Amino acid sequence: MVEAPVRENDGLALRPYQVEAVRALRAAFAAGKRAPVYQLPTGGGKTVVFAHIAREGAKRGTRVLILVHRRELLLQGSRALREVGLDHGLIAPTLPPSDAQVRIASVQTLVRRLDHVSPPDLVVIDEAHHAVAGSWRRVLEQWPRARVLGVTATPARLDGKGLGVHVDGPFDHLVLGPSVRALTEAGFLAPADVYAPPMKADLSGVGTRLGDFDRREMRLRMDKPVISGDAVDHYLRLTPGRPAIAFCTSVEHAEHVAEAFTDADVPAASIDGGMSDVERDGVLEDLARGEIQVLTSCEIVSEGFDLPAVEVAILLRPTQSLTLYLQQVGRVLRPAPGKASATVLDHVGNVKRHGLPDADRSWDLDGAMRRSAGEAPVCRCPECFACHPPARMCPVCGHVYGGEGREGLRVDPDAQLERVSRAPRDLWTPVRERMRQAHIEQGRCRTFEELVDLGIRRGYGNPRAWARNVWRARHRSRRLGPSVPEAAADEVSA
Secondary structure, X not given: OOOOOOEEEOOEEEOHHHHHHHHHHHHHHHOOOOOEEEEOOOOOOHHHHHHHHHHHHHHOXXXXXXXXXXXXXXXXXXXXXXXXXXXXEEEOOOOOOOOOOEEEEEHHHHOOOHHHOOOOOEEEEEOHHHOOOHHHHHHHHHOOOOEEEEEEOOOOOOOOOOOEHHHOOOEOEEEEOOOHHHXXXXXXXXXXXXXXXXXXXXXXXXXXXXXXXXXXXXXXXXXXXXXXXXXXXXXXXXXXXXXXXXXXXXXXXXXXXXXXXXXOOOOEEEEOOOOOHHHHHHHHHHHHHOOOOEEEEOOOOOOOOOOOOOOEEEEOOOOOOHHHHHHHHHOOOOOOOOOOOEEEEEOOOHHHHHOOOOOOOOOOOOOOOXXXXXXXXOEEOOOOOEEEOOOOEOOOOOOEOOHHHOOOOOOOOOOOHHHHOHHHHHHHHHHHHHHHHHHHHHHOOOOHHHXXXXXXXXXXXXXXXXXXXXXXXXXXXXXXXXXXXXXHHHHHHO
């Protein structure tokens, strides 16, 4: 059980399990380990742990280099170091070289500057499950005498490569933090309600490539109006108005899903790596302010995305990777004021493959946890589609199971769908009709200003922001056509 009180440690707020992590990592180094890795669930505070270690090391003259692979992680790490009062430099595109005692580096930039960077004493690898990839390995081989510290929620890779030195990985010791369940019980993570509506996608025959579903085949199976519409249906039925992230199979798929939500009067936008930093930041700010309710993406928000107010994860990307699944659902588990719980809407069977977000999992460094073996022990209610541990009764709607709900049995999620198919259809017919009419009305708007007028008539709080998102979603998928008028864009962002 994780203790709930927060302990103050030399001016830096560390929770009890973070204090224990620092002690365990120090003990590993003292015992002669060169490269321990710390596992802690997403939202548990890994950045705080390595910020504390960097600060304490800097006091003793240690030169620290922190490696990240995304701009969002670089900014997040820099913010954490500033909060503990630690001066540091950044190694990133467009920035001048830094020889500060403590540096945070984009690994993509660092590998191009290796010959011009002074050697560190300690290399910290954020999202350390990437550490066996080529760029990371080149960095570690550049400074073989440096100590290494990895931090990750999921010390396993999809492709079967382990992280331990005995399987040609970089790490020689694993320090385990508390589980998702323990952190949830202590109030450090939000509890998750999980629903798995009947799958509209047919994944039969989809091949495997590099350890996961073939991306091209998966995109063709998932990027269909009926599947996007089903995601909108269930969002409106189960989590209307709550801020959500939809995880998609491709950039185009994300754009189409955003369009489907927008057509249903749900403010939505997609985000991708082809956008400028300013544009991406603007979309995230819109989500934080509530001007959009649903953010869709392929991979940009799977790691390093830190917006605790987001409450709903909409899973539209099937995956055989336990690591990817946990990284995605972990995005909504961070607690926030007024956030009683998180919700996962699984349209692709990932919960069935990998288990509930707070299921007990045994991590090691040989890659054994890269995916679950067989079906995970999860019950899915045939009445409300809620997923929960094996039980005789659904804890959400009270449905009493027959033999299919008994502990230790696997549930066939399709067994009871025929007997309840009429009820959801009857319930959601008005929703679909409203979506159809809204789509027709919106399609009649040929200019940006006509969209603004429609938003005003519908009573939106910020009709120009809504119109901007509709306009961008409408034209971005074609990568051509008019952009948002500059004056309107300036007014929206002002």
